[in-house]
Amino acid sequence: MRAGIPLFVVLALVCTAGHSRANGRFPEAGQIVVSSVDPKMIVARTTFGLLISHDRGATWDWVCESAVGGGFGIQDPMVGITATKSILISAFDGLFVGQSDACDWHSASSVFAAAHPVDVAVRPDDPSSAVVVTSAFASSVDDAGTPGFLSKVYATTNSGADWAPIGVLDPSIAPLTIDIAPSNPHRLYVSATRQIGANVSGLLLVSEDDGAHWVERSVPTIAAEGVFIGAVDPVREGVVYIRTLSTTTSRLLVTTDFGATFREIFHAFTLTGFAISADGSKVYLGGPGGGLNVASRDDYVFREVNRLKVKCLAYAHGELYACSNDASTGQALLLGVSNDDGVTFRPLAHFDSIGGPIACASGSGAKCVSEWPLIRMTLPLGGAPDGGAPNAEVVSDAGASEAPARKASGCTVATNRAGLGSGKLASILAAVAALFLSRIVGRRPCPPPYG
Numbered sequence: 001m002r003a004g005i006p007l008f009v010v011l012a013l014v015c016t017a018g019h020s021r022a023n024g025r026f027p028e029a030g031q032i033v034v035s036s037v038d039p040k041m042i043v044a045r046t047t048f049g050l051l052i053s054h055d056r057g058a059t060w061d062w063v064c065e066s067a068v069g070g071g072f073g074i075q076d077p078m079v080g081i082t083a084t085k086s087i088l089i090s091a092f093d094g095l096f097v098g099q100s101d102a103c104d105w106h107s108a109s110s111v112f113a114a115a116h117p118v119d120v121a122v123r124p125d126d127p128s129s130a131v132v133v134t135s136a137f138a139s140s141v142d143d144a145g146t147p148g149f150l151s152k153v154y155a156t157t158n159s160g161a162d163w164a165p166i167g168v169l170d171p172s173i174a175p176l177t178i179d180i181a182p183s184n185p186h187r188l189y190v191s192a193t194r195q196i197g198a199n200v201s202g203l204l205l206v207s208e209d210d211g212a213h214w215v216e217r218s219v220p221t222i223a224a225e226g227v228f229i230g231a232v233d234p235v236r237e238g239v240v241y242i243r244t245l246s247t248t249t250s251r252l253l254v255t256t257d258f259g260a261t262f263r264e265i266f267h268a269f270t271l272t273g274f275a276i277s278a279d280g281s282k283v284y285l286g287g288p289g290g291g292l293n294v295a296s297r298d299d300y301v302f303r304e305v306n307r308l309k310v311k312c313l314a315y316a317h318g319e320l321y322a323c324s325n326d327a328s329t330g331q332a333l334l335l336g337v338s339n340d341d342g343v344t345f346r347p348l349a350h351f352d353s354i355g356g357p358i359a360c361a362s363g364s365g366a367k368c369v370s371e372w373p374l375i376r377m378t379l380p381l382g383g384a385p386d387g388g389a390p391n392a393e394v395v396s397d398a399g400a401s402e403a404p405a406r407k408a409s410g411c412t413v414a415t416n417r418a419g420l421g422s423g424k425l426a427s428i429l430a431a432v433a434a435l436f437l438s439r440i441v442g443r444r445p446c447p448p449p450y451g
Contacts, residue, residue, distance in 0.1 A: 027351065027379050029323035029334050030272075034316035035081045036127050041100070043087060044323065044335055044349070045079050048375050049368075050087075052102050052358065057335065057348030061102070061358040062375070064368040068105050069096040080120050082159035083128035090120035095132055097160040103360035111163045115150060118175050124182040124234075129157045131166070131211070133178040133190055138171060147195060151175050153188070153211040167211030172196075173203055177229040181237035186210050189240055189259075191219070191227045202227035204242065204259040217259030222246070230274040230285075233297075239280070243271050252285060254300070265300040266293075273313035275320060284320060284342060286310025292322070292342045305342050321348075351379045 027048050035041035044051040050063040065072050068089055077091035085100035094109035095117040109117070115134035123129040132154050139148030151169040156162060169175060173192040181187040190205040202219035204227070219227050225244040230252065233239035242253040242262065252266035252274075269289030276283055285302070286292040288309045293302040312323045320338040322345060334353075336345030356376075357368035 026325070028311055028325045030076050031079055031312050032314045032321045032323055032335055033079050033081055034314065034321065035085055036122075036124065036316070037083055038085060039317045041081065041085055042321075042335075042348070043079055043081060045076065046334075047076075048378065050079070050102065051335075051349065051354065052087075053349075057337070060349050060354050062354055062356060062368065062372065063098075063102045063358050063365060064371045064375070066371065067102075067358075067364040067366075067368050068098065069094055069107055078120050080122040080130055081127070082122060082130060083126070084159040086159045088120050088122070088130060088132075088160050090117040090132055092116050095120065095160075095163075101360070101365075102358055103365035104363040105365070108160060108163055112152075112154065115152065118151075119177045121179050123180050123185055125185045126157075128159050129155065129185075130160065131155050131178055131180065131188065132163070133169075133175045135169075135175050147174070148172065149174055153178065153190070155210070167207065167214065169205065169214065170216070173205075175205075176226060179229045179232050179240075181232045182234045184208075184237040187232075187237050189229055189232060190214070191229045191242065193227065200224040202242075202244065204229075204240065204255070206258050215259075217255075219244075219253065219259075220262055220264075222251070225251075230271075231276045233280040234276065234278055235280050241274065241276070241283070243274060245270070250287070265295070266302055273310035273322065275313040275315040277315055278318065282341065284313050284315070286313060286322070294341055306345070308342075308345065351381050354379070 027046065029044045029046045029051070031045040033043045040054055040056045042053045042057055049065050050068070051060045052063060053060050069091070072091050072093070075092050077089050080088040082088065087098040087100070087102060089096040089098070094107045095112065096105055097108050098105040112134045115136040118133045118135050120130055120132045133151065134154065135149050135151040137147065138150035148171045150171060151173065152165050153167040153169070154163040155166045169190065169192070173194045175190050175192045177191045179189050181189070186208060188207045188211050192203045192205060194201050194203060202221040202225060204217040204219050205214045206217060207214050219242055221227060221244060223246060225246050228243045228245065230241035230243045238258040239254065239256050240259065242255070244251045244253065249267065249269065250271035251264050252271060253262045254265050255262045266285060269287045271285055271287045273286040274284065281297050283295050283297060283300070284292065286308070288311065291304045292306040292308050292310055293304050295302040308322065308324050310322055310324055314321045320342050321335065322338070322342070323335050325334070334351060335349040336347050338345045357372040358365050360366045360368070
């Protein structure tokens with residue numbers, strides 16, 4: 001492979017499965033979001049659509065991807081919930097807004113022109129407001145391999161009904177994530193990468209005036225790592241957690257001075273779950289290659305409290321939420337909640353507890369009924385030892401063996417050993433692929449506390 005074109009960029013271009021049959025991937029959840037205004041409303045993003053509960057996980061309805069706005073393919077769009085309980089979906093194909101009943105969806109992308117929404121964040125202090133960062137390939141690429149982008153930040157103050165631009169980013173960077181400091185709603189953060197020739201560097205962009213002006217900070221990266229905001233500390237606006245991603249491992253970095261300096265506090269398996277407590281005193285992380293780890297903000301000494309193979313984490317209303325497909329629990333646990341910092345989890349949902357397609361008399365959600373039989377055939381049903389009631393407590397057994405992994409179809413991983421051709425072609429691929437970076441599997445940990 002040509003230097004400067006990292007494998008995780010190539011994967012984003014090669015993995016282009018269709019939207020049926022759970023996108024050709026093993027059915028699993030990748031993000032869980034709890035409404036800040038209604039603790040009973042929970043939305044989970046999965047590889048086969050959305051799961052929505054309005055009774056704190058007692059029952060779950062399925063929403064197909066086509067109801068939202070089409071198939072998302074291999075990408076993992078980000079989800080947010082507003083003050084009106086509208087659901088925001090940030091996908092490469094557009095920014096989609098659904099009502100709380102998830103039956104009626106519309107695209108808000110016309111205001112973004114040809115740009116692609118990269119990430120969305122709901123303001124913790126005012127959930128009727130949210131920000132989205134968009135980007136589009138905007139210029140030709142020279143032989144040095146320097147792509148150009150048109151990247152902007154937009155904001156809504158009416159739960160996604162209308163959007164207006166609030167800032168423009170440096171055209172030499174490709175944004176990946178955006179977040180808001182809960183203790184100072186005027187401070188925004190954007191993580192990004194910049195490629196110059198074969199070199200890819202990580203960046204954290206900082207604004208203290210609602211995106212009107214940005215200060216660029218360098219994030220120390222190893223080789224070609226993606227950089228993603230895990231969280232901004234709920235009470236200290238200058239404390240930001242950054243997750244880096246390579247093809248095999250992740251690192252967790254923290255800055256306490258608005259990105260002026262960083263230090264590494266964790267380096268191991270790929271991190272697909274990250275959360276922080278409401279007061280910022282505890283940090284939680286996990287991934288499929290390791291268990292759930294917890295550390296105090298005072299020392300950042302992580303200890304494993306559960307062997308659950310985490311796919312996502314979120315902290316909301318004093319509880320820790322997780323998604324996992326860990327067979328060692330005795331069932332195909334999809335979503336769970338913990339009241340003891342992750343030592344034990346009470347199942348909220350498994351595949352057997354999905355009630356079926358959402359009941360919609362009209363609207364885009366009505367089309368899910370015809371798609372459900374095919375989707376249901378792809379789900380690993382029969383994994384719940386209690387016959388489907390998501391009430392039994394699950395304690396992950398450190399000594400339990402793992403079930404053999406199921407092979408997902410529809411996604412070919414290619415390392416392109418023969419090379420990508422000319423420097424110009426490789427640079428164009430890298431430029432376009434940078435926009436897909438935010439859609440790769442496990443793109444970023446669940447944003448705490450509410451998305």
